Amino acid sequence: MSLDPKTYKPEHFLWQFEEGVGRVALNVPSQKNPLTFESYAELRDFFRELVYIDEVKAIVFGSTEGNFCSGGNVHDIIGPLIKMDMIGLLKFTRMTGDLVKAMRGCPQPIIAAVNGISAGAGAIIAMASDFRYATPDAQTAFLFNRVGLAGCDMGACAILPRLIGQGRASELLFTGRALGAEEGERWGYFNKVVAEEELEAEAMKMAKRLASGPTFANGITKNQLNMEWDMSLDTAIEAEAQAQAICMQTEDFARAYHAFIAKEKPVFEGN
Missing domain, CATH: 1.10.12 (Lyase 2-enoyl-coa Hydratase; Chain  A, domain 2)
Known part of the structure; x- marks a missing residue:
């Protein structure tokens, strides 16, 4: 993939680019912006390519119409996973983990602007970012336990304890309960909680500051x-x-x- 940030047109997410700052956002607001097999793969490839794109100096991963990301699409992902054999399942879980590797591996700082729901893999995307801003009503849930899965998904057991501590991470990963914005800021998960109408501006302000730096x-x-x-x-x-x-x-x-x-x-x- 050869990516020109000025003309890049992804199929499965939104992209805007101006003054060295790129904005990424999922765009299925009727379902609170879930991920699909295709959007996982395209996001993975996009963040991998950023290693070679000097023009992009910072990224904002934003929300759309009141929500960040509701995780894997129930019909497009969860249903097919039930029918896969172990080889297919491992291929999928490695692919989703590769998205986190690509986000951590690109040199550009990533700012998650979390409005509304950030659940499952959506919570992971925010977690894997370098900064997290949220609105007061943001709800974050690493809900794998609630669907019969382990909390060890896409690097959660490695990254989350480093952000909020082992005990607090254990609570979220063993129970899948929602983490509110105020509690998340107190725990050090969110860098800042701002009013909904200020979220994008605050995230972009930080992104532009980073983009104008060394x-x-x-x-x-x-x-x-x-x-x-x-x-x-x-x-x-x-x-x-x-x-x-x-x-x-x-x-x-x-x-x-x-x-x-x-x-x-x-x-x-x-x-």
């Missing part, structure tokens, strides 16, 4: 956050020393220095 260095930060999960402290410090030395060779680092000397605000270019 985007190469931002990508390094995201990479180190990923890599250092299973490193010892000594290994992590050495990895950060090497990463920072690379960033010190960028033009953005020199631009920041010269701007400081001139008492001006640096204008970063991402190189």
Whole structure:
């Protein structure tokens, strides 16, 4: 796939691009924006391709008509899964996990703007983002347990405890209960809760701030956050020393220095 962000027209989700910021959103509002086999795969391929698209500097994964994502479509996904053999099921679960790998693997920071329902795989998409903003009535549910499945889906047992702690993650994953916006902000799951009419503007404000920053260095930060999960402290410090030395060779680092000397605000270019 060769992706030009200015002309890109996905089949299974919405895409807008302006001033270095891309906006993604599912668009089946009558069903609270569920995922299908096709939208899973297209989103996976899209986030994989972002590794090579320097023009896109930040992503907002938004909501549509009052909801973020209700998870896998009952008729298009859940029904067919009941009929699959183990080989087919494993192919599916690996494909859905690949979406999270692609989101974590792309250098662009991703901001989830969560309005209304964020359930199942929809909760996972928000969880896998780098920032999460929500409206006061947002409801997040890792509801796999409630449909007879384990909570260990698409990296939930790895990522969620790192966001909110082991005990709180255990509660959500063992029960599938809904997490409200206020509680989610208190637990550290949501970065910020804002009024519904302000959600998109707040998410875009952060995205534009990130897009105007040292985007190469931002990508390094995201990479180190990923890599250092299973490193010892000594290994992590050495990895950060090497990463920072690379960033010190960028033009953005020199631009920041010269701007400081001139008492001006640096204008970063991402190189």
